[in-house]
Each structure stands twice: as C-alpha cells, then as structure tokens.
Amino acid sequence: MHIGFLNPQGNFDPGDSYLTEHPDFGGQLVYVKQVAVAMASRGHKVDIITRQIIDPQWPEFAGSIDHYPGVRNLRIVRLSAGPPEFLRKELLWQHIVQDWVGNILQFYRDSGSFPDAMTAHYGDGGLAAVLINLQTGIPFTFTGHSLGAQKIDKLEVTPENLTEIDEQYRFRYRILAERLSMNYSALNITSTKQERFEQYSHRVYRGAVDVNNDDRFAVIPPGSNLGIFSASAYSDNELATYAHVEDCLKRDLQKRATLPAIIAASRLDPKKNHIGLLQAFAHSQELQDRANLVIIAGGLADPLKDDSGAGTTEKEVLTAIRETVEEHNLWGKVSAFSVGPQPALAATYRYLAARGSVFALTALYEPFGLAPLEAAAAGLPVVVTQNGGPSESLREGDEDYGVLVDPEDPADIARGLELVLCDRTVWHKFALRGQERVQKRYTWARAAEGYLTQLDKILASPPPEPRADLLPIPPYFQHPGDENDISIEELSHLYWSKDS
Numbered sequence: 001m002h003i004g005f006l007n008p009q010g011n012f013d014p015g016d017s018y019l020t021e022h023p024d025f026g027g028q029l030v031y032v033k034q035v036a037v038a039m040a041s042r043g044h045k046v047d048i049i050t051r052q053i054i055d056p057q058w059p060e061f062a063g064s065i066d067h068y069p070g071v072r073n074l075r076i077v078r079l080s081a082g083p084p085e086f087l088r089k090e091l092l093w094q095h096i097v098q099d100w101v102g103n104i105l106q107f108y109r110d111s112g113s114f115p116d117a118m119t120a121h122y123g124d125g126g127l128a129a130v131l132i133n134l135q136t137g138i139p140f141t142f143t144g145h146s147l148g149a150q151k152i153d154k155l156e157v158t159p160e161n162l163t164e165i166d167e168q169y170r171f172r173y174r175i176l177a178e179r180l181s182m183n184y185s186a187l188n189i190t191s192t193k194q195e196r197f198e199q200y201s202h203r204v205y206r207g208a209v210d211v212n213n214d215d216r217f218a219v220i221p222p223g224s225n226l227g228i229f230s231a232s233a234y235s236d237n238e239l240a241t242y243a244h245v246e247d248c249l250k251r252d253l254q255k256r257a258t259l260p261a262i263i264a265a266s267r268l269d270p271k272k273n274h275i276g277l278l279q280a281f282a283h284s285q286e287l288q289d290r291a292n293l294v295i296i297a298g299g300l301a302d303p304l305k306d307d308s309g310a311g312t313t314e315k316e317v318l319t320a321i322r323e324t325v326e327e328h329n330l331w332g333k334v335s336a337f338s339v340g341p342q343p344a345l346a347a348t349y350r351y352l353a354a355r356g357s358v359f360a361l362t363a364l365y366e367p368f369g370l371a372p373l374e375a376a377a378a379g380l381p382v383v384v385t386q387n388g389g390p391s392e393s394l395r396e397g398d399e400d401y402g403v404l405v406d407p408e409d410p411a412d413i414a415r416g417l418e419l420v421l422c423d424r425t426v427w428h429k430f431a432l433r434g435q436e437r438v439q440k441r442y443t444w445a446r447a448a449e450g451y452l453t454q455l456d457k458i459l460a461s462p463p464p465e466p467r468a469d470l471l472p473i474p475p476y477f478q479h480p481g482d483e484n485d486i487s488i489e490e491l492s493h494l495y496w497s498k499d500s
Helices: 027-040 093-111 122-136 148-154 162-169 171-184 193-199 238-256 274-282 285-290 312-327 342-353 370-377 410-421 424-441 444-460 488-496
Strands: 002-006 045-051 074-079 117-121 140-143 187-190 217-219 261-264 292-296 334-337 358-361 382-385 403-405
Touching: 002 027, 002 122, 027 045, 027 074, 027 117, 027 370, 027 444, 074 093, 093 122, 093 171, 117 122, 117 444, 122 140, 122 171, 140 171, 140 444, 148 162, 148 171, 162 171, 162 488, 171 488, 187 193, 187 444, 193 217, 238 292, 238 334, 238 342, 261 274, 261 342, 274 285, 274 292, 274 312, 274 410, 285 410, 292 342, 312 334, 342 370, 358 370, 358 410, 370 382, 370 424, 382 410, 403 410, 410 424
Parallel strands: 002 045, 002 117, 045 074, 117 140, 140 187, 187 217, 261 292, 261 358, 292 334, 358 382, 382 403
Antiparallel strands: none
16 A cells, blocks of 8 residues: 655654754654554555755755655655745645645656555645545545644634734634545544544534544554653663753752652643643642652753743743742752653653652643653653543543543642652552553554554545535635635634534
C-alpha cells in the first residue's frame, strides 16, 4: 500500500530539529512521524507530505526530498506553499489552496502514480485532503488532534472580541476546514471515545458529522516510542544529560537539589495550567518538605531569570509563574530549564525517577495525553488531569494506572501528589502499573496497525455512492481572494446559532 500523510506545518527532518521550539511543532508531529515509521517498517510505501521552508532560521527544512536514517520505504516530501520563509500555521490557509495542493498533484503526476490513500492531520492537512479527493478520488482519513472549537471555548470568545481574536487564530478558516475534513473523510480517527463524543459533537460541527450515528469513526490511540521512553533504555548522551540536569538543579535549588522532583514537561501555555500545579505545591508544606517543582521548558535555558527567547504566550506564562513563586516565597524550591530533544527528555525522566520523582500534567483539558504515557514508560508514576484522554488511558474499570486529579482544584492536585510522593509502596505500585499499561496498550506499532486495518477496509470496499450529505466548498477554498473571503459573520453564526 502507498500512503500519504498530509501535514503542511513543516517541521520534519532526519534530526527532529526544533521539535519543541515552536507552538506549531511538538506532539502532533511526533505522532505523524512515528505512525509513518511504523507503517514503513511493515513494508508499506509512505510519504510524509509537508511544506518546504527556505529560511535561514530553519535550514533543515529546505530540501525537496529527505529520509530518516535507517528507515526504508519512507520519504519526507517537501513542496512549496506561498512564500519560501517559515509561516505560522494560521497564515497557511490561502497558500494550501493556491499552491500546495496543486504542487502535490503535480509531484505525483510527475512520479507516475498517486498514493492509494491519504491520512490528513489537523484542519490544514484535512482541507488539502478534501481538495485532492475531489480531483483524484483518493480516500482519506482525518485525524484532528485538537479541534478549533475547543480553543475558541478556552479563549472565552464573545461577539465583541471575536474579530480581534480571529486576527490571531484565523478561526473562520479553521472551523470551516475542520467541518469539510470530517464531512468528506472516509474515516475520522480519534485518540479516545471521549474525543469523539465531546469534541466532534460541538455545535460548530453540527451538520458536518453525526457523532452518535455516523459509522465513520475509529478510536486509534497514539503510542509511546519505547526505543526512547523506557526505564531500561540508554541514550548516546545519557551521562551528559544527567550532568546537565544536576547542574541546573544545583543552580536553582542549591542544598535541596538532591530531593525528588515534581516534573512538569509541557508547553508553556495557559491551558497546561502550570499555575494550578504551582498553587498546589505552594499550599502543601508536605510537598515542599519532600520535593522540588521542576519545569522542563523547551529551548529556554534559565526561564525563571531570562525569558528573552520565549514567545509572547510563553512570556505571559513565565511572568505568572514568577509572580506565583514570589508570592509564596518558593525561590530555591522551583527549577526550570531545557533538556533538548526526546532522548534527552527520556534520560531526564530516568535520572529523576531514580530519586523517587513523579510526573505531573495538570492541564485544564488534555485531548489525549501522550506526555504522561512517555513519562510512565520511562519509569515515573504520573499524576494527571482527569479532564480528557487520561481518564481513558490511565483508568479502565476499577483499575488505575496513574493518579487522576481535578486540575481546577489545587487541593486535589496536592492530594494526588502527596499520595505518590509520601508512600514509597504507592510510588512503586504506580511506577510499575504505568510502565505495564504503556507497553501493552500504547505503542506506535499498535497505532500503525490500527491505521492499516482501517485503510485496508476502506480500499477493499466498493467505491462509495455519491453522498447527499457533502458540504459545499466555500468559494475561498476554491479561489482564495478578497472577493471570496470567509466572513467573520459565518463563524459567528456557526458558533452562536443553536441551529448551526
């Protein structure tokens, strides 16, 4: 089978460069790479189709064709879309329609054959898949990862501030692209049942998909790379990472540097709720006596003192963190630093697990929650938000594989952390259970098998009859231009109308 992965955001290269250094990068790109690698290892021909970036700040993304070392059957195919320099994902919409889709079609015409199927990621990849499907008939699956409606909700959008917020996030394009993607797809892939019934049922997607009666849904959980995130793995820079972590801890914590750590390793984003974790730590003398709070900050060497390399949102979060640390006199008990790419992060987990540390993710909502599974695979017990995917991945029936907490209740966060940190027997129980859970249920090989099984079914089925429920393609997504632009009123109607 020949499979194309559509992900225009552009950060794919043999060295996984900058993987955590921009909001557009990170988890969903790891997801695409690992599923693609696992498919290719089974003998399938796989292309990761992304945007070519010719920019001195991002030199790794300039070549047209690239490969991952030691991985056969897999290409990174970079095709231009708009100006050559890096653009954040919110600015790509017109270039996907005007350039990228046409360049993809031409690339495969020149190659002499097209993929048998596509799998599209995020609304921008989904929009490209819709337009390619209309011209070629190639079926595609849609994996939303996170949907725009939930982000609108979290930003507390009102009719008064919608236009201003849309200038930053371009929701009027994203929501319509997501509606088209889930409507035209052969299958919508979610990471959890909860994602299907809570995210896709949002009123802005009404009429595009029916979460209760539509059979075009499948749950395929992501995986953890057990070659990297394992309690027994050993990276090329294992000892160097240990030394780096030790130096950072001594810099920030001095005599307390040998205590266990409460580890927060997620984007500096308000929805990740670092402040809730800090407040839990601040209000528990037991936690302060037994552990330090350690924030792993991508690309920022000493962010509690110097945030000059941070983006706007990251600076806002760091300002709130510093204010909370100051308010509760937590200096010398909180450390923040960067450790580098995934092998270094996994080594950091192993190093801190050896002293009885715990991983914490107190996000207000986490669609799936791959980070805690990676931490668990590396030997750390996890204390994680109950809102979202972790309630499925870390609990089954009466069995708990981590400690779930209410992220909006600092006292409950503290309770969960104290439960694990203050009882070595409980620590060992959740460390072992978490590892076993990931090894059995959450691997990339298993995720790839889920995709391949569904793609086999799609390709083995007779060509579908023309569907009566297909949405019209907005003029802007056919011929972008001012005269065809999607209006803010269309988004407003979808978001606030009871009949949307």
